[in-house]
Amino acid sequence: MYCSVLSATVSGMEMIPVQVEADVSDGMPQFTMVGYVSAQVKEAQDRVRTALKNMGISLPPKRITINLSPADVRKEGSRFDLPIAAGVLMTLGRIPPRSLRKTMVLGELGLDGHVQEISGVFPAAAKARELGCTTLLVPAGNAAEGGLVGGLHVVGIQNLQELLNYCCEGKMPSLPSIENQKKEDGKEPDFSEVQGQTAARRAALIAAAGFHNLLMLGPPGSGKSMIARRIPTIMPPMSEEEQMEVTRIYSIAGMLAKGEGVRRERPFRAPHHTMTPQALAGGGKQPSPGEITLAHRGVLFLDELPEMTRTTIEILRQPLEEHRIVISRVSGNYVFPASFLMVAAMNPCPCGFYPDLSRCTCAPGDISRYLSRVSQPFLDRMDLCVQVEALSYEDLHGEERCESSARMREKATAAAEIQAARYRQESIHFNSELKAGQIEKYCILEKAAEELLEDAFRRLRLSARSYHGIIRTARTIADLDGAVKIGVPHISEAICFRSADKSIWRI
Amino acid sequence: MAMEIFTVGRGQEGYPERLMPFADMPSRLFVRGALPADEQKTAAIVGARICTAYGKSQAAFFAQVLAANGVAVISGLACGIDAAAHEGALRGKGKTFAVLGCGVDICYPKQNYPLMRRMLENGGGVLSEFPPGAEPLPWHFPIRNRVISALADVVLVIEAKEKSGSLITADYALEQGKTVFALPGRTTDATSRGCNRLIAQGAEIAISPETILEELGVKKAGTKRAAPRPRYGKEAEMVLKTLAAEPQNLAQLAGSTGIPLQELTGILLALEIDGVIAENPPGVYMALS
Numbered sequence: 001m002y003c004s005v006l007s008a009t010v011s012g013m014e015m016i017p018v019q020v021e022a023d024v025s026d027g028m029p030q031f032t033m034v035g036y037v038s039a040q041v042k043e044a045q046d047r048v049r050t051a052l053k054n055m056g057i058s059l060p061p062k063r064i065t066i067n068l069s070p071a072d073v074r075k076e077g078s079r080f081d082l083p084i085a086a087g088v089l090m091t092l093g094r095i096p097p098r099s100l101r102k103t104m105v106l107g108e109l110g111l112d113g114h115v116q117e118i119s120g121v122f123p124a125a126a127k128a129r130e131l132g133c134t135t136l137l138v139p140a141g142n143a144a145e146g147g148l149v150g151g152l153h154v155v156g157i158q159n160l161q162e163l164l165n166y167c168c169e170g171k172m173p174s175l176p177s178i179e180n181q182k183k184e185d186g187k188e189p190d191f192s193e194v195q196g197q198t199a200a201r202r203a204a205l206i207a208a209a210g211f212h213n214l215l216m217l218g219p220p221g222s223g224k225s226m227i228a229r230r231i232p233t234i235m236p237p238m239s240e241e242e243q244m245e246v247t248r249i250y251s252i253a254g255m256l257a258k259g260e261g262v263r264r265e266r267p268f269r270a271p272h273h274t275m276t277p278q279a280l281a282g283g284g285k286q287p288s289p290g291e292i293t294l295a296h297r298g299v300l301f302l303d304e305l306p307e308m309t310r311t312t313i314e315i316l317r318q319p320l321e322e323h324r325i326v327i328s329r330v331s332g333n334y335v336f337p338a339s340f341l342m343v344a345a346m347n348p349c350p351c352g353f354y355p356d357l358s359r360c361t362c363a364p365g366d367i368s369r370y371l372s373r374v375s376q377p378f379l380d381r382m383d384l385c386v387q388v389e390a391l392s393y394e395d396l397h398g399e400e401r402c403e404s405s406a407r408m409r410e411k412a413t414a415a416a417e418i419q420a421a422r423y424r425q426e427s428i429h430f431n432s433e434l435k436a437g438q439i440e441k442y443c444i445l446e447k448a449a450e451e452l453l454e455d456a457f458r459r460l461r462l463s464a465r466s467y468h469g470i471i472r473t474a475r476t477i478a479d480l481d482g483a484v485k486i487g488v489p490h491i492s493e494a495i496c497f498r499s500a501d502k503s504i505w506r507i
Numbered sequence: 508m509a510m511e512i513f514t515v516g517r518g519q520e521g522y523p524e525r526l527m528p529f530a531d532m533p534s535r536l537f538v539r540g541a542l543p544a545d546e547q548k549t550a551a552i553v554g555a556r557i558c559t560a561y562g563k564s565q566a567a568f569f570a571q572v573l574a575a576n577g578v579a580v581i582s583g584l585a586c587g588i589d590a591a592a593h594e595g596a597l598r599g600k601g602k603t604f605a606v607l608g609c610g611v612d613i614c615y616p617k618q619n620y621p622l623m624r625r626m627l628e629n630g631g632g633v634l635s636e637f638p639p640g641a642e643p644l645p646w647h648f649p650i651r652n653r654v655i656s657a658l659a660d661v662v663l664v665i666e667a668k669e670k671s672g673s674l675i676t677a678d679y680a681l682e683q684g685k686t687v688f689a690l691p692g693r694t695t696d697a698t699s700r701g702c703n704r705l706i707a708q709g710a711e712i713a714i715s716p717e718t719i720l721e722e723l724g725v726k727k728a729g730t731k732r733a734a735p736r737p738r739y740g741k742e743a744e745m746v747l748k749t750l751a752a753e754p755q756n757l758a759q760l761a762g763s764t765g766i767p768l769q770e771l772t773g774i775l776l777a778l779e780i781d782g783v784i785a786e787n788p789p790g791v792y793m794a795l796s
Contacts, residue, residue, distance in 0.1 A: 196758070198758045198761050198768055200758065202768055357557060357698050358696065365616070367557075387757060387758065456776060459780045459782070460779065493768075493769055493773075496772040496775055
């Protein structure tokens, strides 16, 4: 007898519906799986057979064939265990053939028949609704995630017995209350813990308000990482649409905490500088999201920038412009979203103390070699550049509490709202995304500001690229001020925080 | 810049007269461009490669005044003080010469290539005792220093750490009976310790370029005084005063002057556009003298 159960597989950021077909026929007793399945999927047969046996259902000595269709799409992962088991049970007549109509089934099995959480439930649920399904049958731990998509009846099960109960008697499994594993371990990081650092703090606020990329230069131990870690806490909160985008990515990457529904906080990713280009961009035979995609709508923090290999750094160029990355493989092109705020940190020289000559022990060649590992095109994409100083004892011991994240976030949010209102006709959200043509339209300079910019352009030998960067940053500073036109103080602040140019970079 | 390389042997015509009294001078010199004329006064300006902005600006200033008064400036074409000295001499419309630690067909470090070209175009030259093609090996540099000091009538050390190649040049100069000048600096600055030690040991103090011109017996041409810099507002003057003491970055300045950051950026930009202060490295401001 032939039966089929609907499931789905991940392909890049998309879900492809997969029909799991099961057939029991006469012949040599064996369990065959076909349909371009990976080794992970093939292992399902042992899990399914053993799980069924441990439930007291032994497979008849017949030939069982499983086909995953469409057969030309590669299938990976362990999410097919449950649909395979359901298909087998159906062919054996243990569950009614019509009980899983308009239902998408996903889940991994343990040998004792319990059902394990899997990744990619959220996009699968969206796909199920799109296909006109009414029910989603997933592991209990994924039920919250599946419930994010409205108009779908989500059934979370803990073991195969519950599947039988549900299919045969229509008995809804009781959902155990799953502790939200997102632990509230003490306090979230907060900007009030950062002492001193007036300039870096201001630069962080501008970066957060306008989504500008930020480069921090400073000696070791000056608090660059500490500041970067706190930038997501001052960024304007994500819109519902953005939350869904991020949740989708984290669902596919299998990185949603157990029982977590929507991801509400902006992501913060700080990959180590030894990572491979594929880890940053996303990759694999069936590409999976890389760090830049995991940082979508949040912060990608690259510490020790010059220690990263050149190829790894240069990968960032295209995503920084296009806010997405296209990964090409034999099996096709995969598009991953990658709209992130990049925060990079580096020491000014290999030992970290230049320009403090009484402590710096580097030879001039060492310093220029170190700095030359970061290319000019990359530097051009950093709108803001700030020196982070080593803290003095007074700074550390100061009684004065600095501005909290909440206060800073208020300011950034106000600026973000102004931007959203201004760009409602455009496809952009933030000042940092302004194209050259849009700059003329939206960034109106006061007369004096224009003159100042002209003077500075000549005198400081700015490049055309940095010119646009300065205006974009000045726009954000003006928005933080609530000013309609960009004035002199906005331009001068933007110039002071401008990105480093290789020519003055050299020692 | 197809400039021929030629050699002059010791005793041949064209071999610098100044090198003749000393036994340990190279038996031949490889030259590109010209050699300093025997009748022209010469001054060597040497110092650290990693130096402060102050050191660089002083090296350029001394070189400029000396060159404007007809003194040829000799140095080693290294980065830092050496490059600043050559640069200053060119600004003073004078001739400037470099003694290299490699073949004269090689420019080391490469970033000074444009500078070397301008030196050659302006009647200066590069010379070396090492044949064309010789690599810039570490041991070449200390020994070429004896040629620098021998070619110069006076030697000025701008900035040197306690263990510095510039001090080797000063030692050679003393052995060769030349006057050594040193630019004084703060005792706490690592880059000034070598100079201050030289002064303690009896070197002349380079208070101004005039002291060196006097030593050389050159009468200073009546130069027009540089226009006094414009006066700024109270806060800008405070910033300038703070930066004159020590280069600082934005946050340090905000702390030491008490001016709010947003106001400070405006002041800094205005000063930078006027050329009174500069950034080096980016984000660190220093006052230009």
